[in-house]
Amino acid sequence: MNDQSQLARVGLFDARVPRYTSYPTAPHFTSGIGPDDFSDWLSAIPAGSEISLYMHVPFCRRLCWFCACRTQGTSSDAPVLAYAEDLKAEIRLIRDRLAPGVRLSRLHWGGGTPTLMPARTIREIAGAIFQAVPMSEHGEFSVEIDPNEIDAERLDALVAAGMNRASIGVQDFDPAIQEVIGREQSYELTREVAEMIRARGVTSLNADILFGLPHQSPERMADSVEKLLTLAPDRVALYGYAHVPWMARRQVMLPSDAMPTPQERLVLFETARRLFVGAGYDEIGIDHFAKPSDGLAIAAREGRLRRNFQGYTDDTAPVLVGIGASAISKFPQGYAQNAPATGAHVGAIRGGRFSTSRGHAFVGEDLLRARMIEALMCDFRIVAKEMIERFRVTPERLAELFEAAAKSFPGMVEVSSEGFSIPERMRAVTRMVARAFDAYELSKAGHSPAI
Numbered sequence: 001m002n003d004q005s006q007l008a009r010v011g012l013f014d015a016r017v018p019r020y021t022s023y024p025t026a027p028h029f030t031s032g033i034g035p036d037d038f039s040d041w042l043s044a045i046p047a048g049s050e051i052s053l054y055m056h057v058p059f060c061r062r063l064c065w066f067c068a069c070r071t072q073g074t075s076s077d078a079p080v081l082a083y084a085e086d087l088k089a090e091i092r093l094i095r096d097r098l099a100p101g102v103r104l105s106r107l108h109w110g111g112g113t114p115t116l117m118p119a120r121t122i123r124e125i126a127g128a129i130f131q132a133v134p135m136s137e138h139g140e141f142s143v144e145i146d147p148n149e150i151d152a153e154r155l156d157a158l159v160a161a162g163m164n165r166a167s168i169g170v171q172d173f174d175p176a177i178q179e180v181i182g183r184e185q186s187y188e189l190t191r192e193v194a195e196m197i198r199a200r201g202v203t204s205l206n207a208d209i210l211f212g213l214p215h216q217s218p219e220r221m222a223d224s225v226e227k228l229l230t231l232a233p234d235r236v237a238l239y240g241y242a243h244v245p246w247m248a249r250r251q252v253m254l255p256s257d258a259m260p261t262p263q264e265r266l267v268l269f270e271t272a273r274r275l276f277v278g279a280g281y282d283e284i285g286i287d288h289f290a291k292p293s294d295g296l297a298i299a300a301r302e303g304r305l306r307r308n309f310q311g312y313t314d315d316t317a318p319v320l321v322g323i324g325a326s327a328i329s330k331f332p333q334g335y336a337q338n339a340p341a342t343g344a345h346v347g348a349i350r351g352g353r354f355s356t357s358r359g360h361a362f363v364g365e366d367l368l369r370a371r372m373i374e375a376l377m378c379d380f381r382i383v384a385k386e387m388i389e390r391f392r393v394t395p396e397r398l399a400e401l402f403e404a405a406a407k408s409f410p411g412m413v414e415v416s417s418e419g420f421s422i423p424e425r426m427r428a429v430t431r432m433v434a435r436a437f438d439a440y441e442l443s444k445a446g447h448s449p450a451i
């Protein structure tokens, strides 16, 4: 049996599978977790430890039709400035609960479009964050930058605040594809922004591109990747386009009859993958590429790669605090998500309360299964010794879990006393294999296509 028919037999071309940026995944969160849990978990962070912080800005100047991110369009600055005041209030609420000496390992601003904020607001918010939680000396500050929504003044403000990593949205360079996905952005503009970022001393530049967009063909995909390679990004996220119009209404604007089939998506991914690898990039997990000298590539080689709500990371801080509407926090005790609607979130903050509306407290085998899924997504293998030492699982129980997962993937995964692994030729099914370790998701579908 060839690989394609094996992949088809396990459902790669039909399934919808979670992207596993958490375990359990967000659809399994319940209203059992609220502001008091969030507050208690913040207070339990040990004095002098390192945490990471994600800040969500749910506004964009333009709403790209393909985008599934939680954001809303605004032509005026008024809602953004009001939201920025609420963020500062939220930061103060968090500061009041933190033990002394807590420092930041990573700070990430995402959205939406955080660069929609005027330079003065960028300075104020960064100042409020660093006053509440100072950056550690090896800390990293990264920002998602829409090349259409940035200028020298805002970049200067970000760099002065300490931004040392930037991520730009590219998606696809083909003007015809840009038109059908509602995101026009010339190669020249993207290049100019990449140069402006680098000219200010930011040495780590990530770019997001998509496969699976309407009208993409292997030739057009190759053309886009080759254009991207001329910008020499340090990291690339190659995401599969998720068509979820029932969640993101604006996606109905995309021509569904021009979408590549799942089999074609696999070819598009492979086309891009070969070009990145051929250009000397290391493959990182299921959908990232990085120059061998980049922190993510080094972490992957050293077995330090991790996965969080923002995707792959080399951050090992045990706590990630999310601020802003819909942001999710992770603690050793569980997950806590802020109210998804901006109005509900800021309403709580203005009342002096956190907006935590859902979450999950870890129970039973959650932490073991979370780490097994993360290890598959990062390293394509689960090391038995690590699980036994860290989670006190018996070798017998571990063997049982491995066998149960392997049963659904005959001849496609390897099980031994050392652990469980996915060989390189079968990496396309990684998320499906991960799902076999998911006690919550076994019978339920995720939102993203399996390929």
Ligand SMILES: C[S@@+](CC[C@H](N)C(=O)[O-])C[C@H]1O[C@@H](n2cnc3c(N)ncnc32)[C@H](O)[C@@H]1O
Pocket: 060, 066, 067, 068, 069, 110, 111, 112, 113, 114, 144, 145, 146, 147, 168, 169, 170, 171, 208, 209, 210, 239, 240, 241, 242, 243
């Ligand atoms: C918050 S957005 C990007 C930040 C910034 N607003 C921009 O447009 O450049 C983060 C990334 O999510 C990815 N994304 C958005 N919608 C997606 C979808 N439907 N499927 C897959 N990836 C998607 C895009 O690659 C996008 O660059």
Ligand code: SF4
Pocket: 059, 060, 061, 062, 063, 064, 067, 068, 069, 071, 111, 112, 113, 146, 169
């Ligand atoms: S891709 Fe970026 S700019 Fe476009 S709607 Fe999504 S978050 Fe906003």
